[in-house]
Amino acid sequence: MKTGNINKICMMIAMIAIVSCKKNDLLNLTPPTQLSDASYWNTPADLVTYANNFYNYQDVFYLGGNIGNFDIDDNSDNLLPTRPDNRLDGLNTVVANSSYPDWAGIYDANYFLANYQRVKGDPSVINPSVGEAYFFRAQLYFNALQLVGGVPWINKPLQSTDTALIYAPRQPRNILADSIVSDLNRAIALLPSKGGTTQQLRYYKEYAEAFLSRVCLYEGTWEKYHAGDAFGVSGQNGSTFLQEAADAAQACMNSGIFGLDNVRVPNGYFNLFNLIDYSASKEVIFWKAYNQTPDFINNAWQNFYQLGSTGSAADGLSQSLINDYLCIDGKPISVSPLYKGDDTLLHVIANRDPRLHQTIFTYGDTVVTNNPGSTPLFLFTYPAFNTGNNICTTGYQIKKGLSYNANLNTYTGGSGTQGLIYMRYAEVLLNYAEAKAELGTITQGDIDLSINLLRDRVGMPHLNMASITTDPHWIFPELPPIINEVRRERRVELSCEGFRLNDILRWAAAPDLIVKKQPAGAASKQFLTVPLQGGGSFVVGSNIFLNAQEYIIPYGNNPNVASGYGFNVGRDYLLPIPLAQTVANPKIKQNPGW
């Protein structure tokens, strides 16, 4: 080839080379109307905005026929819904797929924790958001722990290349609990104290402490009472967690920022549960405000039983729960001379722990069904025995949580605005007492700092460790009297607030409370002649079923409960892992019995 050709080619290459310098800047394009991850994490305020989303994962109760958290106990021996709970009856099956554990929420927290360090700035703004992320993650993992036990511990947002974590095996439950505790401890270190943020309804340090006591008590008692069974943790008796529970509760108690509300105020216990705004409460640790702008109509959870109108109740308290309330002499009904029997609702509440009457309706109780002022007050005449699903199943109709203001306990127009309590100080006191009792280190001083404060509020006599009245009907006769009494106090104080099922499970108490039990409601005679709202009247064996003692048994005609609940103690303490998850990852071993 002639040099002329080569020169020409060189010239051409040079010219192209000049115009073809790499244009990477040109190719670095970000979307104009989407929030690119690459350009987001700049200021501490960005962290706060991101963390705002954690709160959207909190349990919410919407319009549509429920009564917020007051009917969660439908899954326990406290409340009996119209159809027996499948889990108690051993009827659960392995579901194909499900959203638990809530990996979406865990991813949300992990994504924050993987990225927040890109933001530089004032630690006093950054730290609370980071603390919120840890707390939020702990909360979600704790939900998973309660539902299915140990799950893989995923602590970063996963890429499809993170095979080891995607296909990770389940963590032993105590290790998972340790991780939850660790997250909560980090949250405690990072979160501001109550009142330390401008927005009231955010996580704060003492809430994390209180929550830590809940988590540790749960895991501690679980390990203790499931020791040796298929659900236990080999070599663990739970004492470490129990100590942590006691310590966390104590830290909360020592902070001095909490106390009990309405102490020695008439009806004070009842009035604790029907406020719009809990910001002035010393007792309510964390709550959700439903007092939101009117254009957002899906904000009402209160659909309280509307008596006398179409009625809507879908459960009722069990006799078992009622029986746990002491008489006002501090003695159980089995021995107290003040006990008047169960013939009528008025007898039931007579001489009993005032919390009983503040939890169930009896004759003459005030109820409001319409706007105050426009129509007269309505008095309770008898439970909502209307037809269909909306029935008070037991005769003991729940009153706890009701507001006398009709606007707050109906969802008409979506305007219900009553606050929803997630955690209150009474639980911390009970956690403290129980942890100490389980550790065997409880003292009268501990009781005075906890249970007796609760009793003081309603004017009940103190629990005196030295002179506990023997109750021949103690539910856990094999356990020390103090544990029986602590558990009684917990059941009474926290009744119908959604704690009972998890208490039964962690105490491994199904044999005592559930298995082969035919749950009962109130004594039937008082109701057999009332006119039913749907027309007609009760006919025993047709629309009402009774046990040998002639107490209502709501599931009397349900073949599945004919010989009592079918709860399988070798299986039902944990839910099954959804099939999709065990299939997709063979290292995920199914829970015992499933």
Add this chain to the structure above:
Amino acid sequence: MYNIFTKLIGKKTFCLPSKLLLTMKITLLLLIAGFVQVSAATNAQNISLNVKNVSLAEVFTVLHDESGYNFLYDAELLDRTNKVTVSVNRATLTDVLDMCLKNQPVSYVITDKNVVITKKEQEPVNVPAANVRVTVTGIITNEAGAPLAGVTVTLKGTAISTSTNAKGIYNLSIPTDEGVLVFSSVGYQTVGEPLKGRAVINMQLKIQNTNLNDVVVVAYGTQKKVDLTGAVQQISGTDLQNRPVQDIGSALQGEMAGLNVTTTGAGGGPGASKAINIRGFTGLNGNLASPLILVDGVETDIMSVSPNDIESVTMLKDAASSALYGSRAPYGVLLIVTKHGKKDSPVTLTYSDNFSAAQPMGVPDEVNSLVFAETLNTGNENGGGGQLIPNDALARIKAYLADPSLPDNVPQPNNPENWSAYTVGFPNANTNWFKVFIKNWTQDQQHNLSLSGGSSKTTYFVGASTNVYNGTYNFINDSYTRDNLRANLTTEVNKYITFTMQTNFAQQINYGIDPYTQANWFQTMAFNWPINALIDPNGGYDLYSQAAIMANGGINRTVDDQYRVSGDITIKPLPGLTFTGHYNYDMELADQFIDALVTNYSTVSDPNTPYSLATSSLTKAYTKTTYYDYNWIGNYEHNFGYHYFKIQLGQETEQKSSDGIFGYNSALYSQETPSLSLASGLAWLLDNGYSWATNRTFGRFNYNYKDKYLLEANGAYMGSSLFSQSSRYAFFSSMSAGWNIAKEDFFNPLQKSISNLKLRASYGVSGDIESLLQSGSYYPSQAFLGTGAATSSTWAFSPTGARLPYVSPPGSFPSPTLTWQKPYVFDVGLDVDFLQDFSLSGDWYRRDIKDQLANGTVEYPATLYPSAPQINNAESVTKGWELTASWKHQYGDFALNARMNLSHYSGEVTKWPNNPNEEIGQPYPGEKLGTIWGFKTVGKFQTQQQVDNAPSQAALYAGKWGPGDIQYADLNNDGKIDFGNGTVSDPGDEEIIGNSVPKYFYSLLTGASWKGIFISVFLQGQGHADFAPPTGEGAFWGYTSYPFNSTITPKSLDYWTPTNTNAYFPRPVLGNDASQLPQTGYLLNLAYMRIKNLQVGYTIPDKYTQRLHIYGLKIYTSCENLATFSGVFAHQYYDPEILAAGTYSYPLQRTFSLGLNMNIK
């Protein structure tokens, strides 16, 4: 104005001041520039002469008339001259004189406005002396007599050569007067003419029938067809003309083998674009992605281009041909070149129009109200639902049929304020809703005007067109309008530099139906019961007629303006070396207006009750999309000996950006003035936008030896903004080679019959980002955070209810390894030209698409949240072949031509790891794309006993099966009919019953012409393709569910009854469509042949029109979709072409049109 010149022949001289002439030219130019119709004055540059055996004197008379020049001669001189036969168009005076006076003993001299004829000096012919250089001269014309510029004239066996000038004249100085002169030009047959001592050799070149030397447009350049090694097919813009179609897409259907043009879900509606694809499947989901469509090198929405502006359309089919476009053209390229003016050609104004009348095809018929009601009752009774339409309604229906003056509706029994409806009460009208809502005929028109021409340095083309297409709906005049204005200008600044400037403006207006019924109006019609009234007895539109909504419920109008300006500079610094720079800027403004208005309907007391369910609203959207690209390309080519090589290197950068805003408000204050500001609802405003860019450096190397052995290598190094920096750039390459066997010496004996025989092969890979761009995925490698407004937060951060906005993590994660899909294309082809008139081109190809993006439908553990990202883990293969055969022949005045295209493709999934159980319905390895699974039909149960004895079909429908239902075959002999596990290994009683991919596509274009009369027929169709009517689809099965899917056509009535046991359809059963599952008994064959276009026309000879300065006046009639032949019609009112897109689609139209074309000079 020329009339002022006296006719003077040989008498006086007459002088015309040359300044005046100049002024006249300028005036003329101004006239042209002002778009005034040019008065076609003849000038010295523009003479047409068509004479046979006439004397020179007569010729001069004509020439005087034509040119205005005076002819001065001695009459005696002409005595010794021969008679002249000349046919020339638009030549200059000197050219014409040269032709007339060749071999004549006279010569001429032009002075001012006079032509002086003189006696010719003795010519130095027959001087056989050595070393005496002789000059050979002559004029080269085409068959029409027009001079041909650029014809190469070579003394055979030497390097002595020249080429003709703009007037077609050459002068070649040679050392001998013996030997052979070879005349060659692209597109013309090369001829050799022995000198035999002549000094003047004029030639008429014939058009090269086999087009061997055609120049074909290829990526960033052109190439001689003979040198092509890739799979390329080109058609001329004239093939697409005279068609009463909306867009180029429709015109291209069937024009080229392997180009698949199909109807989309928009059917044949006004403004509906076609789906365009090259060579079939582009992915394992059955995708048929569009090729890259470039107009003058710039990606363009094909809808925006006027078919009349098109010079040529080239399809690049294989990887080797499209390689330079890198990842922009994974599945072929359509290169559309618009018209440019020709050098040294006079101003020509071309006008064409087309007026057409269109009628919708395949509109179903409906049974009358009584038959409908009775059939409905039968179906409901068969389903156990009893009599649906009660006797009193039946009585009213019968009475109304007998006497249409009776009321067609009655008040509802329990709600006498409202008229009865299909939901309650039952009206008794007899309405054929297709007839109510569909016009029998619509009218469309096209007008095109263009101006073109050129000097020796500058050429120009200006084209303007307007097209109006009206929809077929009644009550609203849905329409599509497109206006185009294009100007292309090229000028040679000097011998080194050429500039080209092109601008284009296109406006498209889609005017359509109101927003809340626009979804699928055809389906709405089909679902409306015949017993429903259009107009209630009190004169108002019935609530369920939808007519009021159609007429007054608002409109949806989009105005889409596209502006383009592009400039090119070509520099030729040294021989063989060329640089071209190109810059292009496009802007598209789309403006959408949708209003929903409150309309009236009839209640018993008020025929004009406002329709309260519809709140009026207004949506306005503005989107601006810009696109620019610039590229530099260097070319160097060189011959040494028999070796030829060409190197091309280029660099291109492009970016497209879009920005749109979208506003909405409801509750208009006034229906008459829809404005976002004049509405009282909750207004919202959103914006949306994207941007992507690519940057690539590319090169091509061509080598050939004696035009026998051809080699081409391509490479493109390409970066895209779609991918992250680490995987952004990739190199794509391809190779192709060709062997012109016919040029081998050993082939000489055959060369008389086979003039060309070429074997080609190519293999290469490109990268696919087009599938991402076409799916709107502009940032597949980036993570986006979600956002939530305070109002969407469920949490209150203060007791008084203050909610806060929030940010959430990405809803999906990009894979860090995400990269291009890579189609590898192997192509082998054969081109043959034989027996002068025939040519044949065939290709076989195999396209392996590797690294396909697959959604992570594989069951990842839930711990991987949000979801498994798309990764490159799937593969499929598409194989096919194409054959194009063409023939043309001239028998005297009679010319015939034919072209046939035939193609086939099929696809198969080769790798898909996400369906390990091989579930049917998801891809699985080995699955042929288009596979239809279904049951085998045994027949219809005739008796209950047959039902009871047959294998149980309870798994398909748990209720009662009865006579008239379909019996399915128990293929796995397990005593029951079911779906098994729904997997390939356990499909129950299903089997593969067919495939929806047509076996082949074909078209046949034939034409004939005789003395200006021409006729052409264009047949287009497809071979066997299976279609299983969807279960529950009323359009096929008739009445299947209540109240929808209840189209009962006369053909639906052929259903099983105890007395019609041989019926086609099973008995109608409400609530059980288990007899309608995909099955062998109801598999339609979508094979069809359509007379896509038929044209008959006549080109009026110029001699009748040229006095009006009109040339090439052609009038024609053209019919689109004249007739369709298909077996599908036997069973239902289906259009086989539209069916694959949807059963209720806007109908295609049969269009009859009348048009004319003419040139004005």
